[in-house]
Amino acid sequence: MRLLDIMTAPWAIVPGKLREIRAVYETHMRGPKIDLKELEKNSRSPFGPENPDDLRGYTVDRGVAVIPMTDVLTKSRTLFSFLFGGTSMRDIGDAFRNALADSDVHSIVLHIDSPGGTVDGTEELAAAIKAGRGTKPIVSVVDGMMASAAYWIGSAADRIYVSGETNEVGSIGVVATHMDISKWEETIGVKYTDITAGKYKRIASMHKPLSDEGAAYIQDQVDTIYGIFVETVADFRGCSVEQILEAADGKVFMGKAAIENGLVDGMATLNEVINQLEEDNQMDLQELKTKHADVYRAAFEEGRASGSQEAQETVRVAAFTAGKSEGQTEGKAAERKRIGDMEAMFIPGHESLLAACRQDETCSPADFAMKQATAEKAIREKETGNLTADAIAPLRHAAPPAPGEDAAAAAAEQNLPIEQKAKAEWDRTPEIRQEFGDNYGAYEAYRKNVESGRVKILGRKDG
Numbered sequence: 001m002r003l004l005d006i007m008t009a010p011w012a013i014v015p016g017k018l019r020e021i022r023a024v025y026e027t028h029m030r031g032p033k034i035d036l037k038e039l040e041k042n043s044r045s046p047f048g049p050e051n052p053d054d055l056r057g058y059t060v061d062r063g064v065a066v067i068p069m070t071d072v073l074t075k076s077r078t079l080f081s082f083l084f085g086g087t088s089m090r091d092i093g094d095a096f097r098n099a100l101a102d103s104d105v106h107s108i109v110l111h112i113d114s115p116g117g118t119v120d121g122t123e124e125l126a127a128a129i130k131a132g133r134g135t136k137p138i139v140s141v142v143d144g145m146m147a148s149a150a151y152w153i154g155s156a157a158d159r160i161y162v163s164g165e166t167n168e169v170g171s172i173g174v175v176a177t178h179m180d181i182s183k184w185e186e187t188i189g190v191k192y193t194d195i196t197a198g199k200y201k202r203i204a205s206m207h208k209p210l211s212d213e214g215a216a217y218i219q220d221q222v223d224t225i226y227g228i229f230v231e232t233v234a235d236f237r238g239c240s241v242e243q244i245l246e247a248a249d250g251k252v253f254m255g256k257a258a259i260e261n262g263l264v265d266g267m268a269t270l271n272e273v274i275n276q277l278e279e280d281n282q283m284d285l286q287e288l289k290t291k292h293a294d295v296y297r298a299a300f301e302e303g304r305a306s307g308s309q310e311a312q313e314t315v316r317v318a319a320f321t322a323g324k325s326e327g328q329t330e331g332k333a334a335e336r337k338r339i340g341d342m343e344a345m346f347i348p349g350h351e352s353l354l355a356a357c358r359q360d361e362t363c364s365p366a367d368f369a370m371k372q373a374t375a376e377k378a379i380r381e382k383e384t385g386n387l388t389a390d391a392i393a394p395l396r397h398a399a400p401p402a403p404g405e406d407a408a409a410a411a412a413e414q415n416l417p418i419e420q421k422a423k424a425e426w427d428r429t430p431e432i433r434q435e436f437g438d439n440y441g442a443y444e445a446y447r448k449n450v451e452s453g454r455v456k457i458l459g460r461k462d463g
Contacts, residue, residue, distance in 0.1 A: 056102070057095025062278045065107040066100035066270070067092060073149050075116025087114070089121040089153075093128050100132050107137040107277040110157060116171065118147030119225055123232065129156035130236060134302065137277060141270050147171035147252060151263070152229055155236040159265040161273055165255035169263050172229060172248035237262065341365035350375055363402060422447040 058065040067324070072086035099108045110129075132138060133156075140154035141147070142162045148171040154160060162169060234244045239262060247253065247261040258264045259350050268276070289296045339358055346354055350372050357363040413424055422444045426432055436443040 034293065056098045057091055058099050060102075060105060061274050063104065063281060064274045064277050065095075065102065065105040065108045066111050066206070066274075067095045067099065067108065068422065069110050069112045069114055069116055069150065069153070073114055073122070073153075075118060075121030086117065086335055092153075093125050096129060096132065100135055105136065106281045107139070108132075109270065109273060109277070110138070110140045110154055112140055112142050112146045112150055112154050113144035114147070114150035115145055115301045116150050116152075119149065122149045122152050123228065126153045126232060126236070127158045129153065133158055138275055139277065141268070141273050142167045142169055142264065143270060144168070150232065155233050155263075159266075161266050161268040162258055162264050163267070163269045165267075167256055167258070168252045169258035170247060170251055170253045170261075172233065172244070172250065173331075243441075335361070336367060342368040345369055345372070347372060347376060418448055418451050 058067045060066075068087070069092055070087055073089055073092075074086055075088070076090050077088045099105050119281065129138060138157040140157040140160040142154070142160070143166045146154050146160075146162075147168060151170060151172060160169075229246050230241055230248050234241045234249070237244065242282055243262060246265055253261055253263060255267065259266060342354060342363075345365070345368070353371055353375060354368070357368045413421060416424070423440075425447070426440055426443055432443060433440075436446075
């Protein structure tokens, strides 16, 4: 975290601690500079190098994992660990996940003594703890203070206990500060000019007095975070937003007052909570029903709801499986019929078309019949064209005897040998000579083929 963020970022922390933190920043700005690199190098955390034997981030007492959550809370490890003894929320989250997965741990306790911390990182850690409910019992134990961001996180547990009458709980609220250093800059002869793009980029610049617009912008951010804070706590505590709002005015409640205002569930020390968690873990069903009827009833209802959901899912899966099986059977039968109908109307020569339609599930027998008929038509048209192109052109023949011609002579000519008939026709008909190019031998051969039937005259066009 940058020192500048200390002044401008929203905080969920008790006011006194925030003033202490900002005093360090003001000292840095106005006097001798803090050696930030050296502080960063020497910063410490409850889960840092000084605890090499417990890298899990928690200790285990009779099967209960105890996770410390102390001092100022920040999203990740920073120089706060050195300056204020703070704790990283990421480290807490890692420790919590480790404890959930640890087979030697049956319950988890968040051991809290913190005034709160940054808003950044708080919502995510609280959500992770809430999500762990039902896996293992989770209890928050206040041992000093659980305020603001610390309460936001601690309220995500199943139950919350204060260990004594003077424990402080609450401070549900959000604070953001605008710092105007323009007068100080004047005294040291420095003037900053912000060059920006975008109306809100420097709407609350620290180098000039805060404008009404800038104040409204910061207030809107704070109100939004506050609304999320209140709604989340109401969800965690299982009560209405209106009930939480009664204790969400930033006030800190001590001991019994915190219990009376519904912020915690009772009073118990860390050792007493561990004893109870150990006893609950060893308790049989009858003891649980007798000693903790509310816990048993809540667990029973949760189990019943879960069982109902599982049963519904089992029925749904069974119905789906049965429907899928029946659908597959019907689908296979329909597919066999589709292919059988296409094969029944198959015409040899269209093997590739049949193979393509078999593979295409959208191709029906009617579609195949149409495609095959179209292909057959194309083949017939092509064959007709080829026959027409290869046919011998029809030849003209001698005209029959004209009316009045000697019928006897014509009859006598018909009885002549083919060679003589051909010669008579040749001599008598100039059109034949023209057609055969005055090649009598070709014409004689043609007449012999006609006479023998090897050539048929398809038609005759008289010239």
